Amino acid sequence: MRAAVLESFGTALQIRDLPDPSPTSGEVLVRIAASGVNPLDTKIRQGHAAHAGTVLPAVLGLDLAGTVTAVASDVTGFSVGDEVYGMTGGVGGHQGSLAEFASVDHRLLAPRPHTLSTHQSAALPLVVITAWEALVDRARVHPGQSVLIHGGAGGIGHVAIQLALARGAEVYATGSPASQDTIRNLGATPIDYSAESVAEYLETRTGGEGFDVVFDTVGGTTLDDSFTAVKHYTGHVVSALGWGTHSLAPLSFRGASYSGVFALMPLLTGRAREHHGSILRHATELADAGALTPRLDPRTFDLETIAEAYDIVETGRNRGKIAITPTEGPA
Incomplete structure (x- = not known):
């Protein structure tokens, strides 16, 4: 071949x-x-x-x-x-x-x-498996929840929007100015990260309460932003790029939780391939x-x-x- x-x-x-x-x-x-x-x-x-x-x-x-x-x-x-x-x-x-x-x-x-x-x-396969492990397996997204997806027009993000909507959630997604129409057409409320700070869109979209679930598909400082965008006590942050050095203090002070996704694990270890x-x-x-x-x-x-x-x-x-x-x- x-x-x-x-x-x-x-x-x-x-x-x-x-x-x-x-x-x-x-x-x-x-x-x-x-x-x-x-x-x-x-x-x-x-x-x-x-x-x-x-x-x-x-x-x-x-x-x-x-x-x-x-x-x-x-x-x-x-x-x-x-x-x-x-x-x-x-x-x-x-x-x-x-x-x-x-x-x-x-x-x-x-x-x-x-x-x-x-x-x-x-x-x-890779993008839907990653989104599913994040939103379904880890965060247990269900009807009535608010979900924020960072990088909503990306490979994982655009599938995550559709998956969260199918689970009955109200979906928001961050993206560049050029990606706002794509995010909107997918059915989510777009947020231009270059025009609004986390504090600003937290106030305008959630009344300052935070999102029930925040899914980070970008990593780096976006994961740090996720720790301050999640709802107090019951909020859940999940990331597909959760490596590097990050302070958990903002998440801890909100009493929220965090999960990571590593979609390659079944291929690398043989575990849970089914x-x-x-x-x-x-x-x-x-x-x-x-x-x-x-x-x-x-x-x-x-x-x-x-x-x-x-x-x-x-x-x-x-x-x-x-x-x-x-x-x-x-x-």
């Missing part, structure tokens, strides 16, 4: 011919129709993501959508011809999705949404009900144009999630 291989951090991906994989115990073989590109994928290529445990040479690509072409004898629930999606590799020594085929743990997969294209499906498959099944139900649609960049890319796709994501010039087609002909 053809695949894009990273041979040295910080260098260009090389197109190579590799042996076709075959499924071992617990695995299915997937012919990959689309590979989603995340900012984390580009950081791994640059050598700026030690937490991903990448072992070189490596086939990168966290997310995929494709068709099952073979099933190990001990796997139930999947059959040849099933259209699936998942976050299945690209870290911890597991082959990624920038290839024509991948043999993956079936627990990481789910039937992909019928209402979405293959490329839209490939754009979802939960990722379960999340994606829920995501499929939401998408097929019209409650979840990823923003997709309209440009198309294949293995020969991977460098351009990665450069667009690295420099923030994408107009939605980007997906690459690694196979030729019908999937």
